[in-house]
Amino acid sequence: MPRKLLRRWLPTRETLDNNAFLRRCAPFLTHHNLWHLNRHSVAGGLAVGLACGMIPGPLQILNATILAILFRVNLPVAIFGTFFSNPFTIVPLYIAAYGLGRLITGANGTQAVIPPAPETQWSDLGASVQAWLDWMLTLGTPLAVGIVALALLLALAGYGVVQLGWRLHVLHALRLRRQRRGA
Known part of the structure; x- marks a missing residue:
């Protein structure tokens, strides 16, 4: 991955130091790998983000x-x-997690039909959150197992894609540099 592109999007350490709330957390944020853009740190960060996105x-x-x-x-x-994972993608992700969980747990015979997802009522957000929690609880063990399995699969895939993509980018840059030297 090109560092210049990532540096343009990511906040700098100095901008975070200027934030009053984050100054209190400064002892936890001092390790250089938390801010360093290398293949392993970025791949690990994406893996953590993809896994936590399923929470x-x-x-x-x-x-x-x-x-x-x-x-x-x-x-x-x-x-x-x-x-x-956002309001547009969370339902398809959870349906995929439910299917993966049913495949892993072998729960093919029980509850073959997914109950319809509740509608979100923005005027009564508390009731909507409770309705979504109740809906998730009706899906039970297959959903719980599927969320964990999908989170792990996404994390592994994200880690592998970044490692491979970064390596291919470096090899391409080396090849271009050799061609420029030879010409």
Whole structure:
């Protein structure tokens, strides 16, 4: 991945130091791998972000931050990696997780039809959240197993794609440099 492109999008350490809230968290944010753009740190950050993106509810970014600090991978990439799950994609992701969970648990005979997803009523958000939680609980074990399995699969795929893409980009740049020297 081109570093210049990533540096343009990601916040710098100095902008975070200027934030009053984040200054309190500074001791946890000092490891260089949290901000360094190398193949392993970015791949790990994306893997953490993709895995945490499958967490239900608004705790995705918080969990991605905690795991990025624990595993010492790129923090901004981990946070941005959670954004693949949003109100438009979460239902298809959970349906895929439910199908994967049914495949893993062997629950093919029980509850063959997915109950219809509830409608979100923005005027009564508390009731909507409760309706979504109840819907997820009716899906039971296959959904729980499927969410974990899909999170792990997405994390492994994201890690592999970044590692491979970064390596191919470096090899391409080396090839171009050799061609320029030879010409």
